[in-house]
Amino acid sequence: MRGVNYTPPRWATRFLRWYCRPELAEDLEGDLHEFFQRNLALKGPRQARWIYILDVLKFLRLYTVRQPSFFYFLTHWIMLRSYLTTSGRNMVRHKLFSFINIAGLAVSMSVGLVVIGVLSDVLSYDTFHVHRDRTYRLISRYEYMGDKGNSFMGTTSLRAARLIHESFSGVEEMVAVRGQFQGDWQLGEKIVPLSGFWTQPSFFNVFSFELIKGNAATALQRPFSVVLTETSARKLFGDEDPIGKTMVFNKDRSYTVTGVVKDIPFFSHIKFEMLGSLSTLEIVAAEEWRKDAWDDVWNTWVYLRLPPKTDLADFDARLAQLSAQEDPSVPDTHIELDLQPMKEIMFSDSMGNQIGPVMGGTLLWVFGGLAFVVILSAGLNYTNLSIARALRRTREVGVRKAIGAMRGHVMAQFLVEAVLISLCALSLAVVCFILVRPHFLTIEPDIQKMFTLQLSPAVLVMFFVFAVVVGLLAGLFPSLFFANVRALQVLKGSSFHGSKKVTGRKVLMVVQYCISIILVCVSIGVYRQYIHYINYDLGFSTENILNLSLQGNSANVLKKELAELPEVKGMAQSMIVTSVGNYWGTNMRYPGNPLDTIGTGVSYNTIDEHYMPLHGHQLIAGRNFLPKPDSARETEVIVNQQVLKRFNIGGQDPEKALGDVLRVDQKDMTIVGVMKDFSYGRANDRSSRETIFRHDPKQARWLNVKIQSDDLIATYAKIEAIWKRIDPNHPLEARFYSDQIAESFSGLKATVKLAGFLAFLAICIASLGLLGMVVFTTEVRLKEISIRKVMGASETTLLFLLGRGFILLLLLAAGISVPLVVLGFEQVVFPNIANHAPINLGEMLWGVVGVLVVAVLTIVTQSLKTARANPAEVLKNE
Amino acid sequence: MKGTNLGEFEELVLLTIATLVSEAYSVAICDDLAQKTGREVKLGVVHSVLNRLEEKGLAKSHLGEATKERGGKRKRYYTVTNAGKAALVRAKEMRDQYWNIIPELKWKGI
Numbered sequence: 012m013r014g015v016n017y018t019p020p021r022w023a024t025r026f027l028r029w030y031c032r033p034e035l036a037e038d039l040e041g042d043l044h045e046f047f048q049r050n051l052a053l054k055g056p057r058q059a060r061w062i063y064i065l066d067v068l069k070f071l072r073l074y075t076v077r078q079p080s081f082f083y084f085l086t087h088w089i090m091l092r093s094y095l096t097t098s099g100r101n102m103v104r105h106k107l108f109s110f111i112n113i114a115g116l117a118v119s120m121s122v123g124l125v126v127i128g129v130l131s132d133v134l135s136y137d138t139f140h141v142h143r144d145r146t147y148r149l150i151s152r153y154e155y156m157g158d159k160g161n162s163f164m165g166t167t168s169l170r171a172a173r174l175i176h177e178s179f180s181g182v183e184e185m186v187a188v189r190g191q192f193q194g195d196w197q198l199g200e201k202i203v204p205l206s207g208f209w210t211q212p213s214f215f216n217v218f219s220f221e222l223i224k225g226n227a228a229t230a231l232q233r234p235f236s237v238v239l240t241e242t243s244a245r246k247l248f249g250d251e252d253p254i255g256k257t258m259v260f261n262k263d264r265s266y267t268v269t270g271v272v273k274d275i276p277f278f279s280h281i282k283f284e285m286l287g288s289l290s291t292l293e294i295v296a297a298e299e300w301r302k303d304a305w306d307d308v309w310n311t312w313v314y315l316r317l318p319p320k321t322d323l324a325d326f327d328a329r330l331a332q333l334s335a336q337e338d339p340s341v342p343d344t345h346i347e348l349d350l351q352p353m354k355e356i357m358f359s360d361s362m363g364n365q366i367g368p369v370m371g372g373t374l375l376w377v378f379g380g381l382a383f384v385v386i387l388s389a390g391l392n393y394t395n396l397s398i399a400r401a402l403r404r405t406r407e408v409g410v411r412k413a414i415g416a417m418r419g420h421v422m423a424q425f426l427v428e429a430v431l432i433s434l435c436a437l438s439l440a441v442v443c444f445i446l447v448r449p450h451f452l453t454i455e456p457d458i459q460k461m462f463t464l465q466l467s468p469a470v471l472v473m474f475f476v477f478a479v480v481v482g483l484l485a486g487l488f489p490s491l492f493f494a495n496v497r498a499l500q501v502l503k504g505s506s507f508h509g510s511k512k513v514t515g516r517k518v519l520m521v522v523q524y525c526i527s528i529i530l531v532c533v534s535i536g537v538y539r540q541y542i543h544y545i546n547y548d549l550g551f552s553t554e555n556i557l558n559l560s561l562q563g564n565s566a567n568v569l570k571k572e573l574a575e576l577p578e579v580k581g582m583a584q585s586m587i588v589t590s591v592g593n594y595w596g597t598n599m600r601y602p603g604n605p606l607d608t609i610g611t612g613v614s615y616n617t618i619d620e621h622y623m624p625l626h627g628h629q630l631i632a633g634r635n636f637l638p639k640p641d642s643a644r645e646t647e648v649i650v651n652q653q654v655l656k657r658f659n660i661g662g663q664d665p666e667k668a669l670g671d672v673l674r675v676d677q678k679d680m681t682i683v684g685v686m687k688d689f690s691y692g693r694a695n696d697r698s699s700r701e702t703i704f705r706h707d708p709k710q711a712r713w714l715n716v717k718i719q720s721d722d723l724i725a726t727y728a729k730i731e732a733i734w735k736r737i738d739p740n741h742p743l744e745a746r747f748y749s750d751q752i753a754e755s756f757s758g759l760k761a762t763v764k765l766a767g768f769l770a771f772l773a774i775c776i777a778s779l780g781l782l783g784m785v786v787f788t789t790e791v792r793l794k795e796i797s798i799r800k801v802m803g804a805s806e807t808t809l810l811f812l813l814g815r816g817f818i819l820l821l822l823l824a825a826g827i828s829v830p831l832v833v834l835g836f837e838q839v840v841f842p843n844i845a846n847h848a849p850i851n852l853g854e855m856l857w858g859v860v861g862v863l864v865v866a867v868l869t870i871v872t873q874s875l876k877t878a879r880a881n882p883a884e885v886l887k888n889e
Numbered sequence: 890m891k892g893t894n895l896g897e898f899e900e901l902v903l904l905t906i907a908t909l910v911s912e913a914y915s916v917a918i919c920d921d922l923a924q925k926t927g928r929e930v931k932l933g934v935v936h937s938v939l940n941r942l943e944e945k946g947l948a949k950s951h952l953g954e955a956t957k958e959r960g961g962k963r964k965r966y967y968t969v970t971n972a973g974k975a976a977l978v979r980a981k982e983m984r985d986q987y988w989n990i991i992p993e994l995k996w997k998g999i
Contacts, residue, residue: 035940037952037962037963038915038952038962038963038964038965039936040960040962041959041960041962041963041964042915042916042932042936042959043932044958044959044960044962045916045958045959046916046932048958066932066933069933070933070936072933072937074937074940
C-alpha cells in the first residue's frame with residue numbers, strides 16, 4: 012500500500028463485469044475490492060491478487076450471470092444477411108486478396124484434411140467389435156539379466172494365458188492367438204497359399220468376427236480344424252460348400268474345414284485369411300507345447316475381456332504377482348505383464364511384435380504438428396493482409412458504428428467474413444485432398460494397408476467444423492482490430508492508418524519465411540542422409556547381386572538350373588539377407604574364459620562356402636569354409652573382430668584366435684577365420700555387434716545370385732522362367748541387393764517426400780503472403796513513387812526503395828532459420844542416429860537461395876509494375 | 890417450500906441484518922457472522938443468501954454512497970422487511986415451543 016498502489020488484476024475485474032448482471036456488478040466489485048485491500052495488508056500483494064482471481068471465478072453462479080439479451084441475438088441474426096452481402100462484395104472487389112487468402116488456406120487446409128482423414132481412419136479401427144471398450148491385450152516386457160532396455164511387446168507367452176485363464180477370477184472371455192500359421196493348401200491339383208493364426212474357440216466370443224457357416228462354439232475345438240474367410244473359401248472351393256471338406260497342408264497333414272468367417276473388415280488390426288485350431292499345435296509342435304515356457308513371449312497374442320468397472324490397478328497387481336511366481340522358472344529373466352486397451356493398439360507404434368501394421372501415435376503427432384504449422388502460416392497471411400488493408404475497411408466500420416453497431420456486431424461481421432473465406436477454401440481444399448490422397452497413400456507401402464482416407468459423412472462434418480474453426484481463428488485478430496475502431500475519428504476524415512503496427516506484420520512475415528526455409532533445409536538434410544545410407548560402405552559388396560527367396564524349394568536344384576545361364580557369374584546361399592534390418596541371434600560362450608559363464612548374444616548368418624567371396628567379405632586371418640555335404644555336422648565358425656574383442660580371444664590377435672573353440676547354440680565350433688567387421692543390421696545401426704558366420708547348407712533360405720548382364724530385365728525374365736518350372740505355385744520373390752537396402756530406408760524416403768511436400772506448400776503460402784504485402788505497400792506508396800519519379804528518380808532507385816525492406820526481412824529469416832536447422836541436426840538428430848553423413852551446408856544454402864529467389868521475383872515484378880507506372884496518370888487528379 | 894421456511898444460515902444472516910441496522914452491507918454482514926459464530930464465512934455464500942432473501946421478499950436493499958476503499962464502488966445496504974421480521978418472529982416462536990416443553994431435569998447433567 013504505502014507508496015506503491017496495488018490494484019486487483021484488471022482482466023479479472025473485466026471478466027466479472029462481463030459475466031455479471033449489471034445490477035449486481037457494482038456491489039460485487041466493491042466487495043471484492045474491499046477484500047482485496049484487506050488481503051493486501053494481511054497476506055501481501057501476490058496472494059491478494061490470487062484470492063481476488065479465485066473469488067471472481069467463484070462468483071460465477073447462476074444468479075450472478077447476465078441473461079443473454081434476446082434483442083442482441085436478434086440483431087445479429089437480422090444483420091447476418093448484411094454481413095454476408097458486404098463480405099461477398101468485398102471478396103469480389105478485391106479479387107487478388109481473396110485469391111491469396113483462399114488459395115493459401117485451401118492448400119494448407121488440404122494437409123489438415125489428410126490429418127483428419129488419418130485420424131478418423133485410425134479411430135475407426137476395431138469399432139466393429141461389440142465389446143471393444145472392455146477388450147484388452149496382454150502385453151509383456153522381456154528383461155534379461157536386469158537389462159531394462161526392452162520396451163513392451165504386443166505378444167506374451169501361452170503359459171501366461173493358460174495361468175490367467177485357470178487362476179484369475181473376473182475375466183469374462185479370453186483367447187490366445189498364436190502366429191505363423193502359414194503355408195500351402197493342396198486340394199487335388201490346386202495349391203493355394205494362405206496365412207493366418209492358430210487360435211481357440213473363444214476367438215469368436217472375444218471378437219465380433221462373424222461366422223457365417225459352421226458352429227462358433229466348436230469350429231476351432233478339435234485338432235486339424237480350419238476356419239476360412241469367405242475369400243479364401245472361394246479361392247479353394249469356388250461356390251461349393253466348404254464345410255466338412257478336407258485338404259492337405261504343406262504336403263503333410265490333412266485338415267477339415269469347420270467354418271467360414273465373413274471377410275475381415277478393412278479397419279481391423281487383426282487380419283487373417285484363415286484360422287487353425289490351437290489344439291493342432293499340441294500334436295504338430297508337441298515338443299514346444301510340452302515346454303510351455305514362461306519366456307516364450309514372442310509369438311502369442313492374448314486378448315481378454317473384463318467385466319465393466321474392473322479395477323485395472325488391482326488386475327495389474329495380480330499380473331505382477333503372477334510374474335513373481337513364474338519368473339524363477341527361467342533363470343535371469345523377468346517378464347513384466349500389462350494390459351493394453353484395444354482402442355490404443357493402433358496408436359502403439361513404439362511396441363514390438365505387433366499382430367499387424369500399426370502407425371498411430373508418432374505419425375499423427377509429427378504430421379499433425381507440421382499441418383498445424385502450415386495452416387498457421389496461411390492463417391497469418393489472412394490476419395496480416397486483413398489488417399494491412401484496414402485503411403479501406405475502417406470507413407465502412409465507422410459508418411456501421413455511427414448508426415448503432417456495437418463492438419460485438421463489428422466482430423461478428425469480420426468473423427463471418429473470415430469463415431466465408433475459409434469455407435470457400437474448404438471446397439478447394441477438398442479437391443486438393445482428393446488429388447493428394449493417392450500420393451499420400453503410396454508414400455509408404457504400409458500406409459496403403461492401413462488407411463483408406465474415404466470421405467464418409469462423419470469425416471465431411473469434421474472437415475466443415477475444422478474449416479469453421481480455422482476461419483474463426485484467422486478472423487479473430489482482424490475482428491478485434493476492427494471492433495476497436497473509433498467511429499468519430501474515422502468519419503472526421505483524419506487519415507486513419509491501419510498499418511500502425513508494422514512491426515507485427517514484419518514479424519509474421521519473418522516467421523512464415525523461417526518456417527519455409529526450415530522445412531526446405533530439413534528435407535534437403537534428410538535426403539542427404541538417405542542418399543548417404545543407401546550408398547553406405549557396408550564392409551562388403553552388394554553390386555549386381557540378386558537375392559532370391561527359396562520359399563522352401565531346394566537350393567541345389569535351383570542352383571543347377573541357374574548355373575546354365577551365361578549371365579550368372581556366381582551363386583551363394585544364406586539364411587538371411589544382412590544389412591537390410593534383419594537380425595538373427597543366438598547365445599555364444601567362450602569356454603577359453605571360464606569366468607565368463609553368461610556369454611553374449613551374437614548376430615549370425617548361416618552361409619555356404621561361396622558366400623564370402625561373392626559378397627567380398629574380407630578375411631583378416633584364417634580361411635573360408637570348405638565345401639561339405641548338406642548332411643554334415645556344423646563344426647566351424649567365422650567370427651568378426653568384435654567377437655575377439657568381446658571375449659578377448661587370443662589377446663585380440665586374429666592369427667592366435669584361429670583354432671579356438673566357441674560354444675554356440677550348445678554346439679562346439681572351431682574358429683576357422685576372422686573377418687573384418689561389417690554392418691550386420693543396417694547402415695544406421697549404432698551397435699557394432701558381435702557377428703559370426705555359420706556354415707550349414709541346410710539352413711539356406713536365400714540364394715544370392717551374382718549377375719553380369721547388359722540387359723537386366725531379360726536376365727530377370729530368364730530367371731523367372733526357370734523358377735516357374737521348379738515352383739509353379741509361388742511367384743518369384745527376387746530383389747536386387749541395392750534395392751533391398753533402399754527399401755529398408757523407405758521410412759526415411761517417406762520423410763523426405765513428406766517434408767519436401769510440406770516445404771513446397773509452406774513456400775507457396777509464404778510467397779502468396781509476400782505477394783499480398785508487396786501489392787499493398789506499393790499501392791499505398793503509388794503517389795510517393797510518382798512524385799519521386801517526376802523529380803527524377805530512376806527505376807532502379809525506386810526498385811531498390813520498394814524492395815529493400817522486404818529483402819532485409821528475407822535475409823533475416825534465412826539468418827535465423829539456417830542456424831536453427833544446423834543446430835537441430837547437430838544437437839537433436841545426430842546424437843540419436845549412427846553413421847550419419849555430415850551436414851552439407853552448401854546444399855542447404857542452395858535450398859535457401861531457391862526460396863529467396865522465388866520471393867525476390869515476387870517483390871521485383873510487383874515493384875517494377877509500380878515503378879514503371881506513368882506518374883502523369885497517377886497524379887493527374889491531384 | 891420457497892418463501893415459507895427460513896434456513897439456518899438464512900436466519901442468521903437475517904438476524905445480522907437486523908442487528909447491524911443501517912450498516913448492514915455484505916462485507917460487514919460477513920465479518921459480523923464470522924465473529925459471532927466463530928466459523929469461516931465465505932463472501933460468496935453470504936452473497937447468494939442475501940440474493941435469495943431479497944428474492945423471497947424478506948430483505949430489501951438500496952445502494953449507498955461511494956467510498957474510497959471500495960475502488961469507488963457503492964455499497965448495497967440491506968434492511969429487513971416486514972415479511973422478514975414476521976419470519977424471524979415465527980422461527981423464534983417455533984423454537985420456544987420446543988424449549989418450553991423440554992423438562993428441566995434433562996439438562997442437569999451438563
